[in-house]
Each structure stands twice: as structure tokens, then as C-alpha cells.
Amino acid sequence: DTGVSQNPRHKITKRGQNVTFRCDPISEHNRLYWYRQTLGQGPEFLTYFQNEAQLEKSRLLSDRFSAERPKGSFSTLEIQRTEQGDSAMYLCASSTDTGYTFGSGTRLTVV
Amino acid sequence: QQQVKQSPQSLIVQKGGISIINCAYENTAFDYFPWYQQFPGKGPALLIAIRPDVSEKKEGRFTISFNKSAKQFSLHIMDSQPGDSATYFCAAGLDRGSTLGRLYFGRGTQLTVWP
Numbered sequence: 001d002t003g004v005s006q007n008p009r010h011k012i013t014k015r016g017q018n019v020t021f022r023c024d025p026i027s028e029h030n031r032l033y034w035y036r037q038t039l040g041q042g043p044e045f046l047t048y049f050q051n052e053a054q055l056e057k058s059r060l061l062s063d064r065f066s067a068e069r070p071k072g073s074f075s076t077l078e079i080q081r082t083e084q085g086d087s088a089m090y091l092c093a094s095s096t097d098t099g100y101t102f103g104s105g106t107r108l109t110v111v
Numbered sequence: 112q113q114q115v116k117q118s119p120q121s122l123i124v125q126k127g128g129i130s131i132i133n134c135a136y137e138n139t140a141f142d143y144f145p146w147y148q149q150f151p152g153k154g155p156a157l158l159i160a161i162r163p164d165v166s167e168k169k170e171g172r173f174t175i176s177f178n179k180s181a182k183q184f185s186l187h188i189m190d191s192q193p194g195d196s197a198t199y200f201c202a203a204g205l206d207r208g209s210t211l212g213r214l215y216f217g218r219g220t221q222l223t224v225w226p
Contacts, residue, residue, distance in 0.1 A: 004154075031210065031211065033213070040218070040219070041218055041219070042115075042117075042200045042202075042216030042217050042218050042219050043155065043200070043214075043216050044216070045213040045214065045215070048212070048213060050210070055212075056212065056213060058213075091154050091155075093154075095210075095211045097206070097210060097211065098160075099145055099157040099160055099211070100145075100155075100157060100211065100214070101157070102147075102154030102155050102156070103154050104152070104153055104154045105153075105154050
């Protein structure tokens with residue numbers, strides 16, 4: 001598989017629960033990005049990594065959100081104490097100098 | 112402040128026609144301008160991208176026109192086909208020595224091509 005893989009594809013959770021998403025980038029890509037997309041909007045930047053270093057975080061990434069890339073390969077995005085406003089598609093991408101490759105996303109629904 | 116503004120929000124074009132989507136950006140430091148195509152349930156896929164050293168780039172039926180002084184760029188889809196029906200996003204960002212940072216996306220254009 002040469003694409004960006006995200007798991008799970010769908011997640012339904014109750015408000016207040018914690019959730020964790022996983023992203024496996026294209027193996028030779030050293031940059032990995034997380035974006036959030038709500039219905040009818042473009043992707044909004046959350047954070048990105050170069051290898052294991054987290055280089056930038058958006059102000060959208062509240063204290064309830066944390067992302068890691070422990071060995072510079074896969075990454076996880078955790079949301080603690082989920083709120084209904086967290087319902088969105090969470091997109092992961094990896095890149096070379098020619099551009100991003102996005103995964104198919106994880107759709108989170110908070111009920 | 113929205114860094115990238117995209118229009119129109121939706122577009123209906125007859126098969127064989129030309130689809131034109133426009134974007135404007137704020138930050139003059141931006142030096143990388145990609146367009147993405149997104150189908151329902153899928154992540155965005157890179158369609159074509161331009162850097163400001165050229166005013167136009169063409170790949171198959173897709174062309175980007177770039178106007179640095181006006182801080183605008185547009186996507187032209189020639190000979191539009193029903194399979195082109197999707198949501199299109201423009202974006203802008205910094206290409207720091209060939210390593211891409213964050214991208215700022217427009218709000219998208221829903222294109223429908225009818226037979």
C-alpha cells in the first residue's frame with residue numbers, strides 16, 4: 001500500500017469520552033500533517049511533524065487535543081473529553097516537495 | 112482573517128464546457144499554490160500546483176493561471192466531464208526550501224458537470 005492510511009474510518013463516541021486516531025504516512029515522507037474538515041468547509045490545519053518533531057500547532061488545537069509521532073513513522077491524534085463541536089472529518093497527510101498526499105480521513109461523530 | 116478566499120461556492124457546467132474557479136490570497140509571502148479535488152467520503156487529492164515564478168501551468172485539461180500582482184489564481188478545467196463533478200479546493204502556503212509547511216485552504220467549490 002503506497003497511500004496514507006487512517007484508522008478507524010468512522011468513530012462514534014459519547015460526549016466526554018476520549019478518542020484516538022492513527023495515521024500511517026507514505027514511508028519515505030518525513031513530514032506528516034493533521035487537518036480537520038467540517039461539512040462544507042476546506043481543511044483546517046491542526047499540526048505537523050517533521051520526523052518525530054512537532055514543528056507547528058494551530059490555535060485550533062486546544063489543550064484537549066494532543067498529537068504524537070514517537071518514532072517518526074505513524075502518528076496518533078488524541079482528543080480528550082470530546083465535545084459535540086469536535087464532530088468532523090480528521091485528515092492526515094504526508095508530503096514530499098511535490099505536494100501533500102491525504103488519507104481518506106477519520107469521521108468522528110460525538111453524540 | 113481568512114487567508115484564502117475562493118469563489119464561486121458552487122458551479123454548474125455543461126459537458127464539454129469550461130469550468131473556472133477563482134481564489135485570492137492575503138499573504139504575499141505565500142509561494143506555493145495547489146488545487147485539490149475531493150470526492151465524497153475521500154480525502155482531497157492533489158490536482159495541480161503552481162509556484163509564483165510562472166504565470167500559468169497546464170496539465171492535461173487542467174490549467175492554473177497565476178497573477179502575483181493581484182494576489183489571485185484560478186483553475187480552468189477544459190472540456191469538463193461528468194467525472195469531474197467534485198469539490199475543488201484551492202490552497203496557499205510556504206514552500207521552505209522544498210519542504211512544505213501548513214496550507215491555508217479555501218472553502219471549496221462544488222462543481223457539477225451535467226451531460
